[in-house]
Amino acid sequence: MSPVPVKAEQAEIPVTQTNSLPVYSQEEVTKHCSIEKGVWVTYKGGVYDITDFVTVHPGGDKILLAAGKALEPFWALYGVHEQEHVLEILSEYKVGILRAEDSKKDDIKSADPYSTDPTRHPALIVNSVKPFNAEPPPAILTDNYITPSDIFFKRNHLPVPHIDPKTYRLEIEGLPGGTVSLTLDDLKTLFPKRTLIATIQCAGNRRSEMNKVKQVKGLNWGIAAISNAKWSGAYLRDVLYHYGFSPEVAAKARHVQFEGLDVDVTGTPYGASIPINKAMSEEGDVLLAYKMNGEDLPADHGFPVRAIVPGVVGARNIKWLGKIVISEEESQSHWQQNDYKGFSPGTDWDTVDFKSAPAIQELPVQSAITNLADGSSIDRDMDKVTVKGYAWSGGGREVVRVDVSLDGGKTWHVAKLQSSEEIESSAPSPPPGRAWAWKLWEIEIPLPEGAQELEVVCKAVDSSYNTQPDSVAPIWNLRGVLTNAWHQVRVKVK
Numbered sequence: 001m002s003p004v005p006v007k008a009e010q011a012e013i014p015v016t017q018t019n020s021l022p023v024y025s026q027e028e029v030t031k032h033c034s035i036e037k038g039v040w041v042t043y044k045g046g047v048y049d050i051t052d053f054v055t056v057h058p059g060g061d062k063i064l065l066a067a068g069k070a071l072e073p074f075w076a077l078y079g080v081h082e083q084e085h086v087l088e089i090l091s092e093y094k095v096g097i098l099r100a101e102d103s104k105k106d107d108i109k110s111a112d113p114y115s116t117d118p119t120r121h122p123a124l125i126v127n128s129v130k131p132f133n134a135e136p137p138p139a140i141l142t143d144n145y146i147t148p149s150d151i152f153f154k155r156n157h158l159p160v161p162h163i164d165p166k167t168y169r170l171e172i173e174g175l176p177g178g179t180v181s182l183t184l185d186d187l188k189t190l191f192p193k194r195t196l197i198a199t200i201q202c203a204g205n206r207r208s209e210m211n212k213v214k215q216v217k218g219l220n221w222g223i224a225a226i227s228n229a230k231w232s233g234a235y236l237r238d239v240l241y242h243y244g245f246s247p248e249v250a251a252k253a254r255h256v257q258f259e260g261l262d263v264d265v266t267g268t269p270y271g272a273s274i275p276i277n278k279a280m281s282e283e284g285d286v287l288l289a290y291k292m293n294g295e296d297l298p299a300d301h302g303f304p305v306r307a308i309v310p311g312v313v314g315a316r317n318i319k320w321l322g323k324i325v326i327s328e329e330e331s332q333s334h335w336q337q338n339d340y341k342g343f344s345p346g347t348d349w350d351t352v353d354f355k356s357a358p359a360i361q362e363l364p365v366q367s368a369i370t371n372l373a374d375g376s377s378i379d380r381d382m383d384k385v386t387v388k389g390y391a392w393s394g395g396g397r398e399v400v401r402v403d404v405s406l407d408g409g410k411t412w413h414v415a416k417l418q419s420s421e422e423i424e425s426s427a428p429s430p431p432p433g434r435a436w437a438w439k440l441w442e443i444e445i446p447l448p449e450g451a452q453e454l455e456v457v458c459k460a461v462d463s464s465y466n467t468q469p470d471s472v473a474p475i476w477n478l479r480g481v482l483t484n485a486w487h488q489v490r491v492k493v494k
């Protein structure tokens with residue numbers, strides 16, 4: 001008797017050496033594409049039945065887009081999520097192995113939406129590659145009053161969109177005449193070109209200091225998720241008035257929403273909104289910027305047009321601006337509603353109600369030491385210590401003073417703020433309430449005799465006499481935003 005032939009299917013479901021999981025074909029996986037039929041996905045050659053995960057996790061429905069398919073192209077959009085703990089969660093749901101010939105399909109590997117991201121400056125300290133998030137080293141951050149665009153911190157939530165300036169259109173909704181569509185040329189020729197210097201700071205700047213108190217969720221920014229540039233473009237108010245913004249519109253409008261042209265896998269753009277008063281006020285200086293430091297906006301910073309909302313948190317300065325909506329409502333985007341808000345140190349992920357807190361707009365007063373790193377040492381023979389840094393406040397409040405201490409805050413010295421003449425002839429000191437740019441500061445303090453270690457501290461005061469809290473713990477919040485405690489570095493004297 002001849003041996004019983006092995007059936008093709010059986011041959012495809014061998015028990016592997018390393019574990020006892022069955023092997024599935026892509027065809028089989030594809031059938032499991034709904035809650036009813038079961039939700040299967042593949043990831044790095046594994047097959048996962050995530051039906052239970054999807055049904056119990058709020059927001060888990062987004063993953064349904066990958067049902068019956070490979071997770072890679074979807075996850076590639078959220079590079080940040082490709083972290084150990086997510087993979088750990090996934091491993092619980094592993095039900096099989098994808099047939100080798102199916103897992104090698106090109107479309108899985110080449111579907112990287114980040115593959116066309118621009119190249120970046122090698123000096124940047126990279127926080128996350130996909131999406132790209134990076135800050136300059138503190139030591140070079142304050143080498144220039146105007147941060148060179150290459151090392152200006154970069155904060156992207158999604159892949160960088162590539163926009164053809166010839167076909168680019170900026171849409172405006174909510175004006176009496178219906179939707180307006182502008183070309184880049186319209187923006188450049190129909191409106192006066194305005195130039196201003198403004199600092200942009202991410203809400204998560206200095207988050208790493210909050211992480212030391214207790215773990216928070218978010219990118220682990222150091223002290224350089226802040227930079228200062230010269231921006232040129234049309235005033236948003238000039239554009240809105242030109243297209244019919246009127247007292248009737250003003251009577252109803254409460255917010256101006258912005259949408260980016262960078263979209264996630266569901267086609268949802270990055271978006272946010274600002275209060276109408278900020279948008280329309282003569283003192284608001286909100287720009288539809290097409291130039292950064294005298295050149296076209298770089299791809300990472302929003303080419304061809306971004307919103308510059310001076311004095312307001314980075315998150316509202318929408319890059320790759322595609323749409324403006326004048327509305328009674330705030331933006332309904334995730335980033336306006338369920339992120340970029342501050343909470344009590346007592347609020348945790350089980351109790352947080354994002355509806356209970358307002359969206360961050362103007363940021364609190366901030367300062368940091370840039371020339372001395374925590375844990376570094378200085379020479380005992382030097383008779384003076386030089387301390388340098390930046391200071392800035394939101395809402396156009398000018399920084400009026402920076403205090404520096406070498407002994408953890410027992411004794412204080414007043415730093416010298418860089419004067420406007422030193423800054424640039426093209427930057428006359430701003431009118432009160434419109435101080436959008438940071439101030440660099442510097443001080444030389446005699447080295448205290450016999451000191452073994454210095455606790456160097458700085459704190460700034462703004463024109464409303466707001467100052468920074470002395471420690472991080474009382475302002476800790478689960479998202480790690482709004483870190484503005486005294487900046488402190490310990491330096492050894494050797």
Ligand SMILES: Nc1nc2c(c(=O)[nH]1)N[C@H]1C(S)=C(S)[C@@H](COP(=O)(O)O)O[C@H]1N2
Nearest residue numbers: 153154155156157202260270314315318319
């Ligand atoms: N379209 C779009 N705009 C965006 C973002 C984004 O991911 N997409 N990130 C925001 C955040 S959180 C910050 S802090 C700033 C960062 O601007 P920069 O990358 O030019 O420094 O851009 C904001 N505008």
Ligand SMILES: [Mo]
Nearest residue numbers: 202203314315
């Ligand atoms: Mo940000």
